[in-house]
Amino acid sequence: MVRLASLAIFLAAWYVGSALAGEQMLPSPAKVASTIAAEARSGELFFNLAVTLTRVFLAFALAMAAGTALGLLMGRVMLADRLGDPWLIVLLNLPALVIIVLAYVWGGLTEIAAILAVTLNKLPNTVVAIREGARALDPGLDEMARAFALPRWKILRHIVLPQLAPYLATAARSGLSLIWKIVLVVELLGRPNGVGFEIGIAFQLFDVTRILAYAMAFVAVILAIDTLLVQPLERRASRWRLRTA
């Protein structure tokens, strides 16, 4: 209910803003909506959204998998931590643009270069979060598992991963938001399709309506994924916790 009110206030402010600034600078919601509808009818909108989403999920899966493995390694093995730490600091602080441009220069304007560039941008955050989690693993539970001679995969699946769940959730959430942002830049710079590419074209034509149409459609997708996928998963992972609030 409150969320709906928040949406209503946003739309009202948009109408007022568009009336004050003029249609050229800020087209009204109705105009943007009709553009969205037109793009949807031609199929362009769904195609571009699908392309972008595919890139997002590939990069996300790669970064989470590699980041979890590296984070666990660095959190548990002192030598790995010492070796990896400088690289981690470099990757964490290197501007996204540098990685993207270098990936395109070295890998060509290819899909692989694009996805790797996004993955590399997201990777260090995951590593840092999971390393923190790996350091906080309960040694008592580890001893219990060893005393009962549990097989390694069972320890990982039932003892380590559940302890990492909150760290994985944090990494996933912050990672997803980072990837949404970076994917569009990657598409703008070196891909012939996707939401980022479309917004780039619209920017060259100064077509604010089109920019907003794609931005809004993209936001809708993000919100849908957050409410339908991320939040239920978080609830499921923490269902054993006693309700505190």
Next chain:
Amino acid sequence: MSDAHPVGDSGRLEVRIIRKAFAAVSGERADVLRDVTFCLDRGLIGVLVGPSGCGKTTMLRIIAGLDSDYQGTVQRPAAGRLGMVFQEPRLLPWRTVEENVRLVAPSADPAKLATLFQVLELAHHRAHYPGELSLGLARRVALARALAITPDILLLDEPFVSLDEALAARLREELVSLVDNRTLTTLMVTHDVEEAVRLADRVLLLSARPGRILVEVPIPTPRSARTEGDIASIKAEIARQLGGAVATTSTERQC
């Protein structure tokens, strides 16, 4: 470096720890255990009694194979399955009581598991999460978990500490009823002489740090046949054998 390894078919637990030291933060190495030698025949309950800090938990960890940084040897029965109850319950908070037990004993017979839950009065708590349990209940779950794998060796680290006496007494009885029908070698650690005398076939008294075995007291009377009088006289016997040592250990509890 040594390792706890299963050898032979005698079902006997043989412990010979020559020396176990810990490095302090300052870098100094202090001995925790010194010349601890004992064996325990199959089917018996041995209870180690000693003041806090004398290395009892360290010894259990060595026997369980969790610590291999010591001089000496530990021989466990071949193919001996090990069940362990730690001082804290060490349950997985994200798994229910039943799931906790099933994790270590995936092939446990459901009927036997049901009996085990029944005896430990956990039948109503199978679907509860550890966060919803009292300490006493969580301790029972830890006990159920250790017994569910039908172990050949059971190690118990002060499993009844910080429970009220009535509950501890009940749990002791439950433990005995579960252990007595099996060919299971049990080693328990406690600082409570009374508890030791009620449970043990053999009491091993440890000195203050560095821990070594002061006296071994075999108790031939079967547990169920021990009267309050027997228990008092065994306690007196232990005190007599120790001479002044019991008085000293009780004042040195904080070692």
